[in-house]
């Protein structure tokens with residue numbers, strides 16, 4: 003069958019046939035007949051049935067996360083043309099410059115060896131795998147019998163690629179995850195058919211804490227994989243020892259624990275002494291405890307563009323996760339892996355984490371103070387990450403929900419992320435306004451102080467505008 007004579011396509015939004023100037027968008031060999039163009043019922047039918055739409059095999063609604071949607075709305079307000087005039091407090095990116103006191107300077111050039119031109123192993127190069135194992139042993143397993151080796155580490159091209167690799171090797175299982183949590187879990191959890199993801203909402207009243215008995219309940223109902231960020235995105239709260247150890251004891255021999263520790267270094271609970279929070283502290287046997295830890299250079303080494311991350315866990319799991327890179331992503335770029343090795347020297351990392359914690363705690367305190375001065379109620383100051391889960395309930399009704407507040411902030415060139423995006427899978431389960439996350443936004447204090455000041459000035463204008471004129475409506 004030939005498609006050479008394709009003549010028209012259908013507008014996906016309206017279902018109306020349109021003549022396409024571009025040959026590659028045409029998919030029918032006939033002009034649309036007047037019976038169809040003039041017939042509402044034909045248009046409705048086409049629109050209602052996937053199989054009659056153009057590109058029926060493509061579902062573009064799966065194409066982006068909430069953060070991307072927010073950036074797209076900002077583009078409509080001019081963000082792309084003049085980014086320097088905007089405060090992007092939406093994207094979860096840390097400042098990348100070299101001005102943090104006590105922090106090491108990031109390489110400006112990297113050497114590309116002959117090996118760097120070749121395909122690398124999909125589990126990562128041995129030197130970097132060994133450097134990661136050594137870092138975890140030095141920071142979390144001093145004096146313990148069971149130590150990590152390079153075989154317990156898989157290098158992956160960024161955190162999300164790592165999460166996808168983990169999802170690809172899971173068995174037929176119920177996977178429990180918590181609400182709110184990292185937006186990308188939403189898409190990742192719905193891509194695979196090998197497990198069923200079960201959401202478990204956390205209570206706002208106790209700061210969305212994951213209590214050990216919550217984990218016990220999950221396991222009792224048959225959940226055999228548990229996924230959580232810790233420290234937690236978007237709430238900025240961490241589960242630490244002794245509760246973290248208790249959770250791991252409950253899971254041992256009963257469930258696989260996937261600990262997303264991308265914010266482990268942004269820990270303000272130990273006087274900025276450089277301690278990184280990690281489940282690696284409590285693992286008894288590195289090859290027997292079913293704990294997969296995922297972290298990388300993205301957040302705590304402030305190199306999101308390098309796309310270097312790692313998964314640490316039992317050898318057997320790591321072997322499978324390493325191999326599935328051969329059909330999923332092909333592995334991380336070798337030159338960046340080689341350049342990452344010297345960064346992971348344990349004393350250097352400890353000094354870096356100290357510098358990071360001091361610097362980000364100052365920013366956290368500044369942001370909290372300014373928001374409180376504006377009248378925001380922040381009951382508990384977050385103890386980790388660089389996020390504030392900002393409650394809007396006390397604001398004038400027109401901006402007391404995440405979407406309207408987001409929209410009002412765009413007018414002042416500030417980007418935040420509406421809370422509903424962290425209510426994983428919201429639109430499919432409940433109405434927007436019924437979401438417990440609807441009256442929140444996530445505010446990131448990852449950017450530089452100047453940007454934070456600019457953003458807070460913008461938020462101050464939003465609050466003043468709506469306070470002084472209760473009749474102002476968000477456009």
Ligand SMILES: Cc1ncc(COP(=O)(O)O)c(C=O)c1O
Nearest residue numbers: 094160161162184231235264300
């Ligand atoms: C909790 C969490 N895990 C993992 C990642 C993934 O990071 P990346 O894919 O950029 O390395 C992020 C990024 O925002 C995150 O917030």
